[in-house]
Amino acid sequence: MSKRPLIVIGGSSERSQETMGAFQEFPQVEACRLYSKFSARPSSIETIPSIIEKAVRSSIYGRPGACYVDIPADFVNLQVNVNSVRYMECCMPPPVSMAETSAICMAATVIRNAKKPLLIIGKGAAYARAEEGIRKLVERCKLPFLPTPMGKGVIPDNHPNCVAAARSRALQFADVIVLFGARLNWILHFGLPPRYQPDVKFIQVDICAEELGNNVKPAVTLLGDINAVTKQLLEQFDKTPWQYPPESSWWKTLREKMKSNEAASKELASQKSLPMNYYTVFYHVQEQLPRDCFVVSEGANTMDIGRTVLQNYLPRHRLDAGTFGTMGVGLGFAIAAALLAKARNTGQRVICVEGDSAFGFSGMEVETICRYNLPIILLVVNNNGIYQGFDVDSWKEMLKFGDATTVAPPVCLLPNSHYEQVMTAFGGKGYFVQTPEELQKSLRESLADTTAPSLINIMIEPQATRKAQDFHWLTRSKV
Secondary structure, three states: OOOOOEEEEEEEOOHHHOOOOOOOOOOHHHHHHOOOOEEEOOOOHHHHHHHHHHHHHHHHOOOOOEEEEEEEHHHOOOOOOHHHOOOOOOOOOOOOOOOOHHHHHHHHHHHHOOOOEEEEEOHHHHHOOOHHHHHHHHHHHOOOEEEOHHHOOOOOOOOOOEOHHHHHHHHHHOOEEEEEOOOOOHHHHHHOOOOOOOOOEEEEEEOOHHHOOOOOOOOEEEEOOHHHHHHHHHHHHHHOOOOOOOOOHHHHHHHHHHHHHHHHHHHHHOOOOOOEOHHHHHHHHHHHOOOOOEEEEEOOHHHHHHHHHOOOOOOOOEEOOOOOOOOOOHHHHHHHHHHHHHHHOOOOOEEEEEEHHHHHHHHHHHHHHHHOOOOEEEEEEEOOEOOOOOOHHHHHHHHOOOOHHHHOOOOEOOOOOOOHHHHHHOOOEEEEEOOHHHHHHHHHHHHHOOOOOEEEEEEEOOOOOOOOOOOOOOOOOOO
């Protein structure tokens, strides 16, 4: 669903036992075919290299995706003559395709005629490594832009043309929107009213032809490699220079909305009351985060609010629950990012920001983190539940009315759970924090200590929620 290149190699029951009810016998190749670009079982040991080569090639050519290779159990101990194995060279890099020149000219004309233009930078742009070209386009034409969750960092979040703080206003009133590797799915409200103008013109830039025109008929389609297509657009604007007026009423509207939303967030962040709220927590975290760190995030409000406050300055440095909104992926993503940082010896830290419920899905991966001594700092934002929970007194009062199995809402978790003890159980550092000062101190110590992973269990107000004008992350997004 997230369109990432992935090779899955799975073991299966012996071929001689097919249809006999073998241990865990299942039509794995057929089952995976529905969800992958390529799914196959080698017919023999000799053909394994050719199948692997095709799986790798399929995963990275065109729009990237997952591929499955099935290895029967009886292959493990089979022996063959080495000369009979069909060895394959690694495939060529993915071919780079460009959009039609006429479509590029038409797109440039539509952009020039826009009264309220907007660029949306998706994770496809990050994968295509199009950051340099897109930044040049934004700065040369003075255009406002929005990143999608995993498009953050293609252009730094603190860039003056980033209008993420006025996201809904930008989407709702733009008359021309250029999509760079972003799909009009639930994350972007399908491109439909009332979230967009009924007559908004979309310019879709995508490597996948089947994606063009999904949900909304685009004004222009630019099929090709996003980096290459961006360079084509730049060449067009080089021939006939053009800039969107920085003092236009559209820019004024966006800046005013950004200013009011940022003021509301800062007001929440500055609150001194305890327990803390989300904005107070993320404000203090943001103050200390290294600019080159990898940010992994999952949860409900934790992921959604964290995305608006925690800044990304580099492309491909943010991982979250993705298009499918899957909970439980955070620690696995963090482990992968940390292994990469460790292998490259970059000294980069991985900051894994988890809601308490999201942490519960894969929390025991802390053992893996400690086993390999990975440079990960886990932040568990703990409100005793999913979206909202109860404090200790309210929980005790509720239990007077019956057993927890009958009276406790299923979204409520046990109050004040000490998740940091999961980390200390395996030899890492654990912190239980309740105040901004404790949070600042524990995060400072965790960032300074490169010898062991750590987990900071951050208690917040159980009834804490988003700003009044914000909406549920699964259906709507930031105003």
